[in-house]
Amino acid sequence: MNADSSFSIASSWRDLPAAQQPDYPDLEALRAVTSELEGYPPLVFAGEADQLRARLASVARGEAFLLQGGDCAEAFDQVSADQIRAKLKTLLQMSAVLTYAAAVPVVKVGRIAGQYSKPRSKPTETRDGVSLPSYRGDSVNGPEFTAEARIPDPERLRRMYHASAATLNLVRGFTTGGYADLRQVHAWNQDFVRTSASGQRYEALAREIDNALNFMKACGADPAEFHSVEFYASHEALLLDYEAALTRVDSRSGRLYDVSGHMVWIGERTRQLDGAHIAFAASISNPVGVKIGPTTTPEEALALIDRLDPEREAGRLTFITRMGADRIRDLLPPLVERVTASGAQVAWVCDPMHGNTFEAASGHKTRRFDDVLDEVKGFFEVHKGLGTHPGGIHVELTGDDVTECVGGGNEILVDDLHQRYETACDPRLNRSQSLDLAFLVAEMYRG
Ligand SMILES: O=C[C@H](O)[C@H](O)COP(=O)(O)O
Ligand SMILES: C=C(OP(=O)(O)O)C(=O)O
Numbered sequence: 233m234n235a236d237s238s239f240s241i242a243s244s245w246r247d248l249p250a251a252q253q254p255d256y257p258d259l260e261a262l263r264a265v266t267s268e269l270e271g272y273p274p275l276v277f278a279g280e281a282d283q284l285r286a287r288l289a290s291v292a293r294g295e296a297f298l299l300q301g302g303d304c305a306e307a308f309d310q311v312s313a314d315q316i317r318a319k320l321k322t323l324l325q326m327s328a329v330l331t332y333a334a335a336v337p338v339v340k341v342g343r344i345a346g347q348y349s350k351p352r353s354k355p356t357e358t359r360d361g362v363s364l365p366s367y368r369g370d371s372v373n374g375p376e377f378t379a380e381a382r383i384p385d386p387e388r389l390r391r392m393y394h395a396s397a398a399t400l401n402l403v404r405g406f407t408t409g410g411y412a413d414l415r416q417v418h419a420w421n422q423d424f425v426r427t428s429a430s431g432q433r434y435e436a437l438a439r440e441i442d443n444a445l446n447f448m449k450a451c452g453a454d455p456a457e458f459h460s461v462e463f464y465a466s467h468e469a470l471l472l473d474y475e476a477a478l479t480r481v482d483s484r485s486g487r488l489y490d491v492s493g494h495m496v497w498i499g500e501r502t503r504q505l506d507g508a509h510i511a512f513a514a515s516i517s518n519p520v521g522v523k524i525g526p527t528t529t530p531e532e533a534l535a536l537i538d539r540l541d542p543e544r545e546a547g548r549l550t551f552i553t554r555m556g557a558d559r560i561r562d563l564l565p566p567l568v569e570r571v572t573a574s575g576a577q578v579a580w581v582c583d584p585m586h587g588n589t590f591e592a593a594s595g596h597k598t599r600r601f602d603d604v605l606d607e608v609k610g611f612f613e614v615h616k617g618l619g620t621h622p623g624g625i626h627v628e629l630t631g632d633d634v635t636e637c638v639g640g641g642n643e644i645l646v647d648d649l650h651q652r653y654e655t656a657c658d659p660r661l662n663r664s665q666s667l668d669l670a671f672l673v674a675e676m677y678r679g
Pocket of ligand 2: 304351468498499500501523554583586
């Protein structure tokens, strides 16, 4: 494929309806920003995206497990070393639990370094009789409830690029520069062990890992894989002007890659088969995910495969299911059966968050840890019943001790929600709940 034909494929989505796009008041300003972004350096390299695709192929074949997690919505004022380290530490701890306790290679992918855009159920938000445009993520407008903050501002796309670059830079430093060395398995837990039951449970597991490492070292084995981790960045490809501005022709292959992240996914609200988002995803060669919710029919799932993975290559397409705890056992089997019968090799991943949100009496959006767990259980049961592979989990989490989801080992009650409710959009598991989940998932996987 030459650069011209790549360009026309990359632009083919422009004639199609694109859901959930900001209503920019100044299109000239938008064009000025996107044409600058087109000249900016890539945030990731196409070769790295290919490497992730190979890892996800192992997930699709049943040889590895995907741990994908991070903020619901990253925020510009949270791009700090402490915040980034806390998220990474939580994911590394979860991954250590899963790798050791479930004895499975874990592919680690953050909802990070680009997760700044949010699809919303309603275009407006009303408080005390005043209606304003909804907050759509820091890449679009501000969360403050003022008319000015809620105006979509294309300058924010530039800020998203820089915030993603700064985050990714530190993530790369942490994951390859010694912080993620398996010998640090205790250090990741130091601030946590005394205050939480899951921290103590983790500490016991870290001791076992340490013993195993000492034994291997004594035997002369100290592989490079123990000293750094492969970690990838992903986000929802929601704002097509931004994603397109960061889409480039790979000089090695002539193919198009969205270089804003290693993997991107298309959300439940934008996955229309005749819509712009699916056309955009079809044009790039990154591994892509599609969120599929309770209304998805087997025919739609097969059509998505035809559009996004016509060559039937394992690793290209991940279906991230988000059915809700009470429905997954009924809704998932026909999808998995039909897709499997078609010969497609998609990776099946469970998002146990988005089908289980409700509003507490206090007005906080929340999720019950037990529902999250039950959806993951249902996911494992369905795959076990069908002899297919439960490929991973996709979770909204943070490294901070927030009080956004109820339940978990350190029981958070509905009345506690106000204490540290800090999410910019949807409720996240805190560190203790995330570790609890990792232990329970490891048990299910082993089982
Ligand atoms: O994170 C996902 C969505 O953006 C979010 O669930 C939408 O929430 P809303 O229903 O409050 O708009
Ligand atoms: C919006 C999201 O999810 P969904 O598309 O599944 O609602 C999300 O994961 O941020």
